[in-house]
Each structure stands twice: as structure tokens, then as C-alpha cells.
Amino acid sequence: MDEMLLRVLKAIEGNPGSDADGLAKSSSIDRGTIISSINALESDKYVHFRTEAEYSVEPSKEGLSYKDGFPEEELVEKVKSHGGEIAISSIKDQIGLIWAKKNGWIEISEGKARLKKEAHTGEYAQRKVFNALISGSGKAHLTNTIRSNPDVVKLLESRKLLTINRAERIEDISLTDAGKEAISKWSGGSGEIAELTRDIITKRAWTDKKFRKYDINAVVDGIYPARAHPVMEFIDIVRNTWMRMGFTEVEGPIVESAFWNFDALFVPQDHPTRDMQDTFFLSNPESIEIEDRELMGRISAMHRKGWQMQWKEKLATQAVLKTQSTAATIRHVRKIASALKEGETARFFSVGKTFRNESIDYKHLAEFYQVDGMVIGDGVNLANLIHVISEFYARLGFVMGKDIHIRPSYFPFVEPGMEVYYTPEDGSKIELLGSGVIRKEISKAMGTNKRILAWGGGIDRLLLKGLKIESITELYRNSMEWLRNRNEIEL
Amino acid sequence: MATITFKTKDLERDLGGIDRLDERISDYGMEIEEQGKEEMTFDISPNRPDMLDYNGFVRALGYFSGKEPELGKYDVGKSPALTVTVTPAVRRIRPYIAAMVVKGANLKGDRLKYLINFTEKFSITYGRRRKKIAMGLHNLEAVKGDLVYDAAANEKFVPLGTDREMTFGEILEQHNKGIEYADTVAAKGKRGRAIYPYLRDSEKILSMIPIINSKATEVRDSMSSLLIDVTGTDERTVEKTLDILACSFIDSGCKVLPCRILYNGTAMSTPLLKERTIGIRAADAAKTIGVGISAGDIPGYLGRMGYEAKTEGKKVSARVPPYRLDVINEQDVIEDIAIGYGYRKIIPRPIVAADFSGAPHPNAEVREALDALMLGLGYTEALNTVLTNEDINFSRMGRKQERNATVSVARSKTEAISMLRTSIMPQLLQNLGISTSERMPQRLFEIGSVFRVDNGKVVEEIMIGFLGEHSKANLAEARTVLNYITGRLGMKATIERGSDPSMIEGRCGAVLIGGKRRGIFGELHPEALSKFGIEEPVVGGELIINADAMR
DSSP, X not given: OOHHHHHHHHHHHHSTTXXXXXHHHHHOOOHHHHHHHHHHHHHTTSEEEEEEEEEEEEEOHHHHHTTTOOHHHHHHHHHHHTTSEEEGGGOOOHHHHHHHHHTTSEEEETTEEEEOTTOOOSOOHHHHHHHXXXXXXXXXXHHHHHHHOHHHHHHHHHTTSEEEEEEEEEEEEEEOHHHHHHHHIIIIITSEEOSOOHHHHHTTTTTTSEEOOOOTTOOOOOOOOOOOOHHHHHHHHHHHHHHHTTOEEXXXXXXXXXXXXXXXXTOOTTOGGGSTTTSOBEEESOBOOOOOHHHHHHHHHHHHHHHOSOOOHHHHTXXXXXXXXXXXXXXXXXXXXXXXXXXXXXXXXXXXXXXXOOOOOSSOOSEEEEEEEEXXXXXXOHHHHHHHHHXXXXXXXXXXXXXXXXXXXXXXXXXXXXXXXXXOTTSOOEEEEEEEEEOHHHHHHHTOOSEEEEEEEESHHHHHHHHTOOOTGGGGTOOHHHHHHOOOOOO | OEEXXXXXXXXXXXXXXXXXXXXXXXXXXXXXXXXXXXXXXXXXXTTOGGGGSHHHHHHHHHHHTTOXXXXXXXXXXXXXXXXXXXXXXXXXXXXXEEEEEEESOOOTTTHHHXXXXXXXXXXXXXXXXXXXXXXXXXXXXXXXXXXEEEEESOOEEOBTTOSSOEEHHHHHHHSHHHHHHGGGTOOBXXXXXXXXXXXXOXXXXXXXXXXXXXXXGXXXXXXXXXXXXXXXXXXXXXXXXXXHHHHHXXXXXXXXXXXXXXXTTEEEEEOOOOOOEEEEEHHHHHHHHTSOOOTTTHHHHHHTTTOEXXXXXXXXEEEOOTTOOOOOSHHHHHHHHHHHHOGGGSOOOOOOOSOOOOOOOHHHHHHHHHHHHHHHTTOEEOOOOSEEOXXXXXXXXXXXXXXXXXXXXXXXXXXXXXXXXXXXXXXXXXXXXXXXXXXXXXXXXXXXXXXXXXXXXXXXXXXXXXXXXSTTOOHHHHHHHHHHHHHHTTOOEEEEEOOOTTEEEEXXXXXXXXXXXXXXXXXXXXXXXXXXXXOSOEEEEEEEOXXXXXX
């Protein structure tokens, strides 16, 4: 006898006349286990109970579209309006035709459908029953409708207009005499050991007794271990890959000045992305002071020369939510650039939240993660950049030229610029990274004559694919059900 | 990025077939957005607005496929077809104009549509919704005498799209283009009155700029003589825009005649179509791209990008086509060399360097350690957005907002977004609120940024928040978790009685690190729970954990 069965028997003993839900509550055994245990116990005549049929109805999309008129009813109306006769070729809806004929409302001959005299008057039984079933007016009413219209219900089910789930509700559960006996027997009276206790072990009480055999296939509860969030899990995969490739992690603020977010990256002050439309500007604080005055002077000169436009400090001090994580890596360039020695390289990356002022839907979020990376070195070049990126994706299992591709692309702060994209087997195209060689006007302003390779891009699209989900909002809803049961990430 | 649509049959004819066009387009750095039997739509990258024009598009791909560029043909001489006088009034609000006359244009088929689409797309993107640049096309036959570019408060004319005479004011209030672009023209004249730029000939008004043209000079596809004007706020962009149009018409075999622009005494002739040559050292190109190319190879690659280039020893001098307005200096030319060479042909090369060790950021190290501890305690990880709103962050928690201390977003497209969170627990409560039908116990934690404003400066900190929900949840559980994590992270924490509107009075503790309040824990108040739709007891806490706040 199974230990679980004994627990259920004891639960019934403590709560005679209860139903499965009541037992689940009082015993903290889950409902499914209780029901399967009771069925097992009943077959051995240890318990008795009453069963009550319980129905639930699920209408199909097609069914719901018939709520106000079945196609056969509509067909009859159409034939009527054509004087009782209509060419079959003019009937588009074959379903209506078939059922009108089945119901004996019309006859078909010589390519025409003719209304029969005894044709359908009054309320149509199928529709009446359908609407009664989906009306949701209580369990008793539902049971009654199903029991008193068995044929019509069968028709509706066969037409797949609805599904009726039949369940049996177990009520009034109590022990038989055999059941009461079993409890005392299994609880140890029989000389067999059921539950192992401290006493049995320390006093070696097991040496002269037998262990009761348990049912190996008995139903057990589900288990819900704690899990990491998939976005964090994926971020750590990405971070570890970059770190193993010799890159050091850097961080930057989420709330940035337009100066670091745009101006330092040569985005002209009248560029459309600097519009309220795309970027989150702040109302508190409205501005962030630019403390590095020396750099500001150089950046201002770079803009005036490059874009042949005035440069306004006021626009650069606007407080924004970072629109790309290059703001973090370029800050790091400024920090280390002048200290880099001849021949020395530096490589670093950053994972950070970035923001777009978007209308949120399943494809768009206002907030997402981006990964950025840079290499500073004397002789680094576009061929090196392609190599670094190929190597990174190779470590995630993608092959350059097969899954991952490159092509020229434009960003104001790199020249040459390059886009990296992924072509999954489903024929779609996922942009992965924008990249390139940082313009030397910027590198010089930051304090280095070395070349800088840079790349950055979102991680969400790749993660959605890895989790086999469509909706990006699902990622940040954090419903316990999804967090517990989501797929593993498989790139 | 802007998209532009052309007829498939036109492309087939003018590109010599569209076999593997997707590959050519991609190698050029653009994208086919939609490929249909009838029409194809392309994504044109923002640095190449010249390719939003049909002739420009066909020209670029022609060179890319091996056609020889001849830049010499972009010469229009100096004898002006018309004079445009710019008045002091308009100089103050929209100072620059460039114009030209086109003869022998063929606007049949879809040509006129392409031209109009170009002006529309260009003005919206590069022209910053016509603020910076706007273009006007006029039927030259209907233009009488010389032109004046002026500004006035309330002239009137019959605009396109209507049959009645309208004043400037009426156009701004009633005409669909006026309504759409009203915000681009607001400008104050003398004595504070609003004045608007317009173009007129010796008899009538040709256009209210940058809003709408006059019906009198409407262009139809049967016409072959045009007057084209470009106006704007930036001199160089105005001139280059007209250059793009001039090159386009010259390339399609038309005759382009210049106009004389008179600015208060000084005269200039447009289009400028200025010659520009940039010198490049072959070694710079080879080193930047990382391929073994020599000075002798470069003219070939640049030819594919429309430049005329000559090798001079170790250097190359590249004549930049006048329609390119994105080429700032040699770096832009080097990118074109790379595109001409072919990105896909570049052989990836590993970086040779001795220094080679990666390391995590200290904050990330703490986060990783805490992640492991919390998962070990049976807490599942949540990740919420840092963008939130006052209702969730403050109201439902019973917490009072200090406006000056909250980082607030100026204007959001989504109503649920108005601020950056100050705390982690509110969103975790929201997560539990949508999970009420799931099996208990439910335990959640999150590590993430929280924000406040201190003395006008933003302070970003990293916080861990955790919640446990089940029928037996109590204060001790939250305290245990805090003891454990502060202990394991080596933070010397002291606990004292605390208070928080979201927690039951007398069942809330404050966590002090180095004498400073860094966190709280306790039993959540039923009032807060019911605001999040939670029906079981919840305990939890939060703690600041940035690397610099741990001692």
C-alpha cells in the first residue's frame, strides 16, 4: 500500500462526507492526487462516494459566429427572398446548404434549391440549445439542458460548434469499514513499516520488521524549483562569452545627458531621433550638467566642423533615458583613452537598459537590453571587427556567412559602418548589431589617436527565438506560471 | 530609414534585369523592404538621400555593376535662365534659396510620381519635416518674368488642391497641407507679427513656403519645362539638395539652366555643382579596412561607388560626385572603397594583442552572487521594467510621492509610463497579483536599478527586492532572508524598528549598513495587498546593494 493512499484515507477519516476540494484544503494534498487516490481506494472498497456529473462548455469560433443565425437559417431566408427557389451556383455557403437539406427544409434538383412546404418555422432547435449552453446561467441549468437535449447536443458537438467537457465530481466521501480497518493496519498495526521515523532508525526497530512496498507508479505532486529569469540567464550567457574572449565589463548610467547619448557620438543636434517622438526626455531633472568642459569644447568643434551647424550646449544638457548603450562604452573610452600606451589595446563591453519612446505592443517595448562592445588599438580594422563578431556568434553556435551575415550600414558615429544580421531557417531576418570603426573625430576628441572598433545591438529578438515565444511583452510580465514553466533557452 | 517604391518593370528596364538584385542592394548597404511583381520598395539608408530619387537609384546601381562614371557632365554653365531676388524680410526667417530651370524633361509614365515622392520623402527625413529643407516644382511656361523670394503676413492665391483663393491664414487653418505643416513656418516679423515665406514672379504668387504651391504653376506629366526651387534654413543643405536634383535631371538627359540668386547686393548662381576632390593615402584605406589593397586598385573600387579617382603614387585623389551630401572627409571615402571592394570579400582577421583578460563589473559580480543565493533559497527571479507609474510605485503602496525626488519622464507615448521606479517591491507585488491561481508558496525576487533625484542630480542605485506569498508567511521569514544575504555578502547590518505605509505597523524592520538606512523588511499590509489583487499573506523586503553602499 502506498503512503499517499494512507494519507488520503486519514484525511477522509478526519473529514467524513467532504468532497475532493474539501479534502485537498484540509490535507494540503493536491486535488489531482486525491481524486486518483480515491478512485484506487474505491476499487478496493475502502471508501464510498457519490459522483455527480459536471459539465463545462467551450464554444468554438465558428459556433460563436452562428449565435445570431445558423448558416442554414440564413440560407432559407435567402431562398425565401428569391421566391422560394435559387440556383445552387449562387450559394456560396456550402455548410448552410448541407444542413438545410439534412433538416429537410429544402430539396435540390436540376441545380436548384427549392424551399419545401414544411420548411423551418419558428425557433431553430440547434441555435436555441447552442445559445442556452453558452449562456453561462449556472451549473444546474447547464446540466439540465445537456440531459434534456441529448440529440441536439450531439449534433452541435459533431459540427464542432462547441466542446462539452464532462467531468465527474466526487462528493460525500467516507470510509467503509474495510477502510477504517486499513488505516489501523497500515499505520503499523500489521508489523510492516510504513513511514520511516527517527525512532525506527535510532532504536533499530526495523531489524525485525518488513518495509511495506509502495506503488512506484503512484501519482506525485508537481515540483516548482526556483528559476532564473530568462533575460538575466541570456545576459549572463552573453557576458560570459565576451569575458572569455578577453573583454572587460563596464557600466554606465541609465539616465544620461544628451551630450553622452548623442553629441559625443556625432549625432547632429537636429537629428530626428533627438525629437520627443523617439527619445524619452525627462521633466525632472530636465538637464544634466556637462562636467568635462575640455571634452565639451572638442565635441562642439567637431559638430561645427563636421555638420557645419551651430552647436548648442543647452541641447546637450537635456536629460534623456539612454537610447543606446554606446553611451556607456564611449564614456569608458574617455576614461581610459589617454592612459593607453603605444601598442596597447583595450577591449570592453557593456550590457545595459536602453529606451525608446514607443507605443507598446507585442513587438515593441519602451525598454530593452542592449549589448555594446569596443576594441581600442593601434592597427585594428574592419577585418578585425568582422573577426571579433564572427568569433562571438560562433561561440553561441552561429556560423558567419551561413546564419550570420554582414553588409554596409550607416550610423553617424562610425565610418565604415556595418550591420550584422541573422537569417534563421524560417526565412526571416533579424538585425543583431550595428557596428563599425568609430569616426576619428570622435576618437581624437576622447583623447586617442588609436582606432576604435564598436558594435552594439538588442538581445531580445534572439532571446524570443531561443524561448520560442512571439510576444516581447511576455518577457517582462513575470507571471509565476510563465516563470515556472517557460522553455529553456535554445539558440 | 526612409523607404521608396519603384515600378518593377522600370527597374528591369533600367538596371538591365533584376537578377540577384537583393544581393546587390544588400552589398550596397540597403535593403529590399518588399518585392512585388508590380512594385518594389527599398529601405534607403539616411546618408544616401540621393538614392530616394529614381535616377539616383538607377545611377548608383549602374556604377556598382560596372558602368563608368563621368562626372564632367554635371556642368550647367553660368548664363542664368531666371533671377531670384531674396528680400531682407525672408532672410530673417528662412534665409536660403536655390533654384534652377529644367528643359526637355520627360515626366511620363511614373516619372512625375517618382519626382514628387522624392521631394516628399526627402523633405520629411533630411528636410526635418520641411523645416530645414523644402522643394517646389513649377511649370516653367506659367512663370512670368523674374522671381522674388519674400515674406509677408497675409497674401493670397489659389493653392493646389482647391479652386478658391485663400489667404496665408486660411491656408494654415483650412488647407490639409497648411494644417500638417503649420508648425514649421511660425516666424515673427517686425513688430511681432507672424510672417510667412513665399515665392512670386512678376505677376503672382507661386507658392507659400514650405506649405503649398499655387495651382497656376501646377506640374503635369505632359510638361517638359520646369522651375525648381529649394528653400531652407541651412545654406549648404539647400545647395546640395538642388545639386541632387540637377544631377538627376542631367542624368536623365535633360538640359539644366542655372538661376541667379540675389542676396542684398551679392549674386550667386545655382545649382553650384561644385567640384570636390578628396585625397586618400592608399595605406590608410588598406589599414582601416584590413585588406591588402594598393593605390592602383582603389580607383576601380571607387568607380563602383560613382567617384572618378586617379592614382598618384601612393595616394589616390577622388572626385566626389556633386549629388553626395554625406561625404565629410576621407573616412567616408574609405567606407565607399570598402563597399566597392565588397564587405563579404573581407577576410576576418584576429586581433593580435598581448593583453588579454576579461573581468566582470563589480556591480555585476554582486548581482551574480545574489542571484545564486536567492535561487538557492527558492526565490524565482523576476525582471520588471524600470519605467513605471505613480499608481504602482506610490499609490497602491500607500507611499507618498516626493515630486522633486522622482525621476519623471517628460512625454510618453504609453500612458502606463511616467517615471523611473524608486523601489522594487511594487512591481513584484504586481507580478504576484497576476499569479493568484498558481500553486503556493510563491517566492519572487528581482535585482535592478532604482532612481531618485537628490539636489537636482539623479542617483541610480542597485536594489534587491524579494517577496514570499503563502498562508504561513510571516515577519521572521523576511528577516531570515535578509540575515542570510547580508551575512553571505559580508555586509555588516544592524536592524532596528522601521515603518513603511505598505507594511503593517509594528511588523516592519529597517536595515542599516554603516549606520545608513539601506533597506526595509516586513509583513505587507492587507490594504496594499488588496490593491494588487493578492489574497494571501505576503512578506518581503528590499535592500540597496551597489558595490559602494555595502560597507
